[in-house]
Amino acid sequence: MLTSKKQLLVWILPFLVLVLLFFIVPLLYMVISSFSNGGGFTLGHYQEVLTSSYILQGFKNSITLSAVSAIIALVVTLFAVYAMMRFSEPVRERILMVSNLTSNFSGIPLAFAFIVLLGNSGLFTLLFEKWGIDSLSSFSLYSWGGLLLVYIYFQLPLSLMLLYPIYYGIQQQWKDAAALLGASTFQFWRKIGIPIMLPGIVGTFSVLFANAMGAYASAYALTGSNYNLVAIRIGALLSGDIFAQPELASAIAVLLGVTMVIAMLLSEWSIKKTRRNL
Amino acid sequence: MKKKGFADLFFVFLLLYLFLPILATMLYAFATNWNKTVLPEGLTFKWIATLFQDSSFIEAFGRSVLLSGGAVLLALLFIVPAIFVIVLYFPKYEKWIQAAVVMVYAFPGVILAVGLIRAYAHIGVPMILAVLGAYVISILPYIYQGTRNSLRSVNARQLLDAAELLGASKAQAFSKVLLPAVYPGLFAGALLSFSVLFGEFVLINLVVGSRFETVQIYLMKKLSTSGHIASSVVFVYLVLMGILTFIISMLTKRSKGAAKV
CATH class of the missing domain: 1.10.3720.10 (MetI-like)
Known part of the structure; x- marks a missing residue:
């Protein structure tokens, strides 16, 4: 029995080799490269990142864009899930399926769709011009506000997918019990519902935040390398739009990676906490 | 039930927001000309055919x-x-x-x-x-x-x-x-x-x-x-x-x- 169980370990070997070759080794090389200066050791790349106002601006832009898009998507889906609960379960599942379909709609195709709607001769741009609403027709898709709209789009399906099960965990019995004891709907949510869901909401926020921090394709398709985001900066330094600086790119990527790991650990921790509550 | 009106608004907004870009892009694929008007001037299969050729x-x-x-x-x-x-x-x-x-x-x-x-x-x-x-x-x-x-x-x-x-x-x-x-x-x-x-x-x-x-x-x-x-x-x-x-x-x-x- 023991030998046959040991033989089974052979099946795990190819998996370990794949993880090693295409995940661990590249990440190690990236870390090494971020400290290397043509062979020698240096902290210079990190020093450059932390003193370059341009790169720091990129971090700041990415963080605000990610946080704001995550918060807006969270608020919209929180209310939307609440409204969804009036439908029967099969209908809700169909809505989720359709929302999952739109979650595939990201990157370059998504950027293009927004160009059709809000680009220089986009549907809404023309509509606003026709109605004479200058403040809206002069809106530029290729700016922070435009990127925000695109980012909100790809956050929404993910947020819905993550919030639905958390919301679903709120038992009808709890509502009934609270109502019997004289609590209003508002009181139920304020004192019971929201506190129970809170860790889950925090966890969802950090997944959404990380999702946006790592996004590259939509911003690249809309603004090329012009808009200053961390991911765009890394891509530009790597492919050398001006001249390639892969070691500096590595240092930025390491810092971005650290941010992502912290966000993911936070979400893991909150999701575990939610599970205990439900 | 009566309090849900506000939440419904968000739900409708969510659906519109998710589908409008998709519908507009699909329509654009079949539009003859769509640069100056709010809706396309006509419909055609020309673009799809060109793509597959x-x-x-x-x-x-x-x-x-x-x-x-x-x-x-x-x-x-x-x-x-x-x-x-x-x-x-x-x-x-x-x-x-x-x-x-x-x-x-x-x-x-x-x-x-x-x-x-x-x-x-x-x-x-x-x-x-x-x-x-x-x-x-x-x-x-x-x-x-x-x-x-x-x-x-x-x-x-x-x-x-x-x-x-x-x-x-x-x-x-x-x-x-x-x-x-x-x-x-x-x-x-x-x-x-x-x-x-x-x-x-x-x-x-x-x-x-x-x-x-x-x-x-x-x-x-x-x-x-x-x-x-x-x-x-x-x-x-x-x-x-x-x-x-x-x-x-x-x-x-x-x-x-x-x-x-």
Whole structure:
């Protein structure tokens, strides 16, 4: 029995080799490269990142864009899930399926769709011009506000997918019990519902935040390398739009990676906490 | 009920926000001229026909299918058996797979691209192989989720024990009993992975570039040259995604139904 169980370990070997070759080794090389200066050791790349106002601006832009898009998507889906609960379960599942379909709609195709709607001769741009609403027709898709709209789009399906099960965990019995004891709907949510869901909401926020921090394709398709985001900066330094600086790119990527790991650990921790509550 | 009006507003907004861009892009693919008017001036199949006559699109499509399909196939061959063995025989190591899943989420394409270039660009390895390998790893979360859920829903451990009690060998129990039972869930996970990879742009663009032109890179090129062709590409992409999502939901429903019986 023991030998046959040991033989089974052979099946795990190819998996370990794949993880090693295409995940661990590249990440190690990236870390090494971020400290290397043509062979020698240096902290210079990190020093450059932390003193370059341009790169720091990129971090700041990415963080605000990610946080704001995550918060807006969270608020919209929180209310939307609440409204969804009036439908029967099969209908809700169909809505989720359709929302999952739109979650595939990201990157370059998504950027293009927004160009059709809000680009220089986009549907809404023309509509606003026709109605004479200058403040809206002069809106530029290729700016922070435009990127925000695109980012909100790809956050929404993910947020819905993550919030639905958390919301679903709120038992009808709890509502009934609270109502019997004289609590209003508002009181139920304020004192019971929201506190129970809170860790889950925090966890969802950090997944959404990380999702946006790592996004590259939509911003690249809309603004090329012009808009200053961390991911765009890394891509530009790597492919050398001006001249390639892969070691500096590595240092930025390491810092971005650290941010992502912290966000993911936070979400893991909150999701575990939610599970205990439900 | 009466208080839901406010929340309903958000729900309607959500649906509109998700569907308007899709509908507009699809309409654009069939519009004769749509630069000065709010709605298109006429409808035509010209753009779709042009797209399918463009051999570089057909080739790009083939490359995308080959690359994404190849990665999914490799994952089925090498990752699924490992997950099977760990979940069924070494459950105490399962937390390591879960840790790997979280790490894969934490390091998106733009970070992995830096690592792949630093590790493999200067030692003569074809970079397309590096991207293929990274694709296999990047779908680990979907493959793990699909495999894990279907193993759980069929009570895999008891199923295998029962088959062995009745005289089947380990290999027979695995291939004749377990595999057919978990097949729908696995297949759904594989299709989901395929659709995710089909839309991948960062890794292929940064690591390999236009030397291996996939549908996404083709689309990126058309973005600045022809809006109509670009929207036709998006239309084809959306139809493909729609079909895949439909099959996935059918499969998931079937495997859920099987679990209830």
